[in-house]
Amino acid sequence: MDGFFPYGVQYYRPPSPPKKERTKDLRQIKELGFNIIKIQPQWNWTNPKENVFDFEETKELLDLAQKNGIKVAITTILENAPYWLAKKYPEARYTSFGGEVVDLQSACGTPSGGWPGLCLDHPGVRKAARKWLEAITREFRKHPALYIWHVWEEPHMEANSYYEMSPFPANLFCCCSSSMDKFRNWLKLKHKSIFSLNEHWHTKYSDWEEITPPARPCGGYSLLMDWLKFSEESLAEIMSFRVETIRGVDNGHLIISNSGLNTLDCGKDNWLLAKHVDEWALSLFPRFGNQCEPLCSIGRTIEALISSAKGKTCLVFELQAGGGSWGKGIFRGVPPAPKEIAAWVWSSIAYGMKGILYWCYRPETTGTESPGIAMCDLEGNLTERAETAKKLGQIINRYPVFKKGKPSLSEAGILHNRERVNLLRCALEDNRFLSRSVTGIYQALWDKNLTVRFVHLDETSLQEMKKFKILYFPFPLSLTNEQAEKVKQYVYSGGILVSECHTAQYNEYGYCSQIVPGNGLDEVFGCIRKDVGHSIEEEKIIMSDGRKVTAKGYREVYKLTKGKIKGKYSDGAIAVVENIYGKGRAVLFGTLVFESKENSSVLTRLLPEDIKPEIKVSPDIFARTLTYQKEMAIILINTRRSITEVKIFLRDRRFTINPKEIWQGKQIKKRRDYLSLTLEPLESAVLYMI
Ligand SMILES: [Zn+2]
Numbered sequence: 234m235d236g237f238f239p240y241g242v243q244y245y246r247p248p249s250p251p252k253k254e255r256t257k258d259l260r261q262i263k264e265l266g267f268n269i270i271k272i273q274p275q276w277n278w279t280n281p282k283e284n285v286f287d288f289e290e291t292k293e294l295l296d297l298a299q300k301n302g303i304k305v306a307i308t309t310i311l312e313n314a315p316y317w318l319a320k321k322y323p324e325a326r327y328t329s330f331g332g333e334v335v336d337l338q339s340a341c342g343t344p345s346g347g348w349p350g351l352c353l354d355h356p357g358v359r360k361a362a363r364k365w366l367e368a369i370t371r372e373f374r375k376h377p378a379l380y381i382w383h384v385w386e387e388p389h390m391e392a393n394s395y396y397e398m399s400p401f402p403a404n405l406f407c408c409c410s411s412s413m414d415k416f417r418n419w420l421k422l423k424h425k426s427i428f429s430l431n432e433h434w435h436t437k438y439s440d441w442e443e444i445t446p447p448a449r450p451c452g453g454y455s456l457l458m459d460w461l462k463f464s465e466e467s468l469a470e471i472m473s474f475r476v477e478t479i480r481g482v483d484n485g486h487l488i489i490s491n492s493g494l495n496t497l498d499c500g501k502d503n504w505l506l507a508k509h510v511d512e513w514a515l516s517l518f519p520r521f522g523n524q525c526e527p528l529c530s531i532g533r534t535i536e537a538l539i540s541s542a543k544g545k546t547c548l549v550f551e552l553q554a555g556g557g558s559w560g561k562g563i564f565r566g567v568p569p570a571p572k573e574i575a576a577w578v579w580s581s582i583a584y585g586m587k588g589i590l591y592w593c594y595r596p597e598t599t600g601t602e603s604p605g606i607a608m609c610d611l612e613g614n615l616t617e618r619a620e621t622a623k624k625l626g627q628i629i630n631r632y633p634v635f636k637k638g639k640p641s642l643s644e645a646g647i648l649h650n651r652e653r654v655n656l657l658r659c660a661l662e663d664n665r666f667l668s669r670s671v672t673g674i675y676q677a678l679w680d681k682n683l684t685v686r687f688v689h690l691d692e693t694s695l696q697e698m699k700k701f702k703i704l705y706f707p708f709p710l711s712l713t714n715e716q717a718e719k720v721k722q723y724v725y726s727g728g729i730l731v732s733e734c735h736t737a738q739y740n741e742y743g744y745c746s747q748i749v750p751g752n753g754l755d756e757v758f759g760c761i762r763k764d765v766g767h768s769i770e771e772e773k774i775i776m777s778d779g780r781k782v783t784a785k786g787y788r789e790v791y792k793l794t795k796g797k798i799k800g801k802y803s804d805g806a807i808a809v810v811e812n813i814y815g816k817g818r819a820v821l822f823g824t825l826v827f828e829s830k831e832n833s834s835v836l837t838r839l840l841p842e843d844i845k846p847e848i849k850v851s852p853d854i855f856a857r858t859l860t861y862q863k864e865m866a867i868i869l870i871n872t873r874r875s876i877t878e879v880k881i882f883l884r885d886r887r888f889t890i891n892p893k894e895i896w897q898g899k900q901i902k903k904r905r906d907y908l909s910l911t912l913e914p915l916e917s918a919v920l921y922m923i
Contacts, residue, residue: 238636239304239380239548239588240626241269242608245294247278247345249603250595252290254613255297262594263301265619266626269380270298271306271550271590276365277313277337277347283321283361286368295378304380306489306550306590307373309475311362312391313337313347318361325355327392328409330446335395335406341561342386344600349391353471354411366478374483382486383550384475387493387516388468388506405460408446412467417441419463433742434459454659454743461500461655462741469505476509487511491550494518496537497671497687498654498664503541504692513542514550516592518606519577520569521557528580528855528872532685533675535584540649540687548588549581554618555596557606565605571621572915575896576870578625579917583857583868584684585640589629591622628895632921634866638859641847643683645840646701647674648720650690652711652741659743666786669828670707670733677833678705682846682856690716695723702841703729707827711739717752724757725815731839732758734765734789734823749789750821758821759796759812765789768824774808776800782822782832784808789823796821849882854912856881867892867920871912881908881920892922 242262244250250258262270274291281287291307298305319326319337326334327349340348351358373379392406420441424430427438434455438444450457476488489512492503496515507513515538519526539547556568569577578589596604596611604611608619629635657664678685688698690712698704704723709732712720717737724730736758737751748755749762768784775781777799790806799820800809808823820839826832848867850856854877855870871877892908894901896919902909910918 234380236633236636237268238629239269239306239590240629241267241271241303242554242591243551243593244270244595245272246597247273247275247290249344249598250613251598254595255294258595258613259297259301259303261613261615263303265615265623266630267303269304269306269590270594271308271383273308273310273386274369275310275313275343275345275347276350276362277315278345279369280315280365283317286365286372288369288372291369291373295373295376299376299378303378305378306381306383307369307379308383308386309366309369309479310343310386311353311475312350312386313343313345314351314358315347318351318358322351322355322357324409325351325358325411326409327352327395327407329392329395329406330408330450332408335392339600341601344597349395352407352409352412353474354407354415354467355409356411359474363478366475367482370479370482374486379486381512382479382483382488383490384479384488384510385472385490387491388472389493389499389501390464390468393500405450405464413446415467416460416463417444419466420444420459423459435744450659450661452661454656454739457659458652458655458741458743461658462651464500465502465505465651468501469509472506472509489514489548489550491516492538492541494534496534496541497649498668500658502651503538504543504689507541507543507545510545512546512548513538514548516551517549517577517581518551518553518557518592520553520566520573522564522566525569525573528576528870529676529679530672531577531580532584532679533672535581535586536685537687539585541689543692546587547585548590549586550588550590551592552577552581552589553606554591554593554608554622555606555616557602561601563601568616569618571617572913572917574618574621575625575917576915579868579896579919580855580870582629582635583640583859585859587636628919632864632866632895634859634861634864634921638861638864638866640684640857640859643678643685643844643846644700644702645678645683645844646686646688646704647671648690648704648706648709649687650709650712650716652713652716653709656711656739656743666825667708670825671827673829673833674705674707674827674836676830677827677836680833680853681837682848682850682853683844690719695719695726698723699726699728701728702844703731703839705827705836706730706732706736708733708825709736711741711743712737712752713741714752717754721753721757724817724819727816729817729839729841730757730819731836732819732821733825733827734787736821755794757812757814757819758810759814759819760791760793760807760810760821763790763792772803774800774802774824776809776835780835782826782835783829784824784826785828786825787823791821791823851880851882852877854879864921864923869912869918869920871914871916874914876911876913878909878911882906892920895919895921
């Protein structure tokens, strides 16, 4: 369906919404201009007995959608398993490191029970899941309303949220005997022999069967580092199972998965997961609770998702449509204002997202998500949020540039690897250092209105890396030899690398390098660490051009081997080193310099001069462009706290004829060198020109 921009709502998750309301709802959904609904016919709900499949309710929904000219995304949820299956295979219940097994129950996102499902590493569960996936695919593959199979709501080890809703839970799943067999087989493939494993881990195992998970993470690294890597690859294997099972029955429809809320520093590798699907999607809930997530943070999440998709079409498959909270308690949070929803949608489109589905249409009727996050009230009446969504859809559908346009890519990127994320998890540390560092450097580039791509070191070839003139590497605590070699070659062949303290401090098994930067990267930076401690006070580093940056977190001191001093601590110790390596250049800061917003001007001065945004605005606000053939859209959002008159200077002179503001019909003032208009805080404007 070329040119189809999916614009719709999550509609059905049993038992919501009430059955008697559905005919009226679908009619109203059509009137709002939505062209797709997402439905979740859950496993335990539709496979209540062994070999009994009941898709009657699902079919009614697809028929209703068809009657109204609406397409359907069918979400196949395996995170609720049938109770008969748990009875048949009690050993397949998720089992923690500590040996606790999880019985099936209802949960916030699975009100009809069966949560958190059963372990898909168990052959009996895998077979039953395949049978259900094949049955539902066979049932609906020829239904005219079907648009796409949505195979995983948000990939993660579901049982990990049994103890706490945290990306770094103290207890990790799954350690049932099937999962342990899978882990040991993974270890055998990776290490080849128990001797080799002992060499890497510095252990004395005599047999694979002796390897058991620790009762809980206690601060040791090697076993856990491999366990976490295995867990990421295991999730990707389960994604492949879901996709290939459906594709085996229906090769004619697209297959998509959400990636979830967090796309960089949680327990999964989005690059590995996205490989298996046709399209890749995101959940976005910027206003859970009272605080609204900054627009920059939303950008980081979206651009990380787009990076991991490596050219595949990306969509927002869940966008918050009402007040909500994190699945806990009865607090509902402040519902998003219409201008917030508009800012989320327009910025998503500006980054290149090609579909928006709101979560959700009608409020949930039970569980801790009830009665929230919806664009209707409990009786199904529309709120002003629904009216805003309607208006947004009308504009998006009218202009091809939103369906097919692309943003212009900058040549600045941020390096990413999983080892440093996992080392923090093994160190019983939360992810705040890494998260602040990534967010800080992203914001420095985002404030410049540059498109940013995250570059995964294992999933990006050297040729692809060379497309970036500059790469920033936040808190690169742990690297494999292969990753370090790629970084070396990138700089040697002409790239600019900017890195922070602790570069390659640890290898992939969590062992310290004797020389830091490790893995031979000292040669690239032209220096060696002399000492390291914490930067307790916010010490100022004086750069060689007299500018100052603030030290954060760590205080690494260097001695030179070849590089030049670029900055010193207040006591004269070397804090920043710059080195020419091959045709390229590397700059190393001895602290978490990316974190602080006040350091951003020093960091962005390292950008090559020709890395510039498509348009310049004054004062600086969010300003991005999309182009498609002869069309151009400029998406503006006032990210300042006051009413602002914005001047827009176009670099590309092709597009200065007859611009019009199509979102709110605002007046544009035309001057000789620029256009201008006035925006309230967080207000969006969309300039269209052809
Ligand atoms: Zn298991």
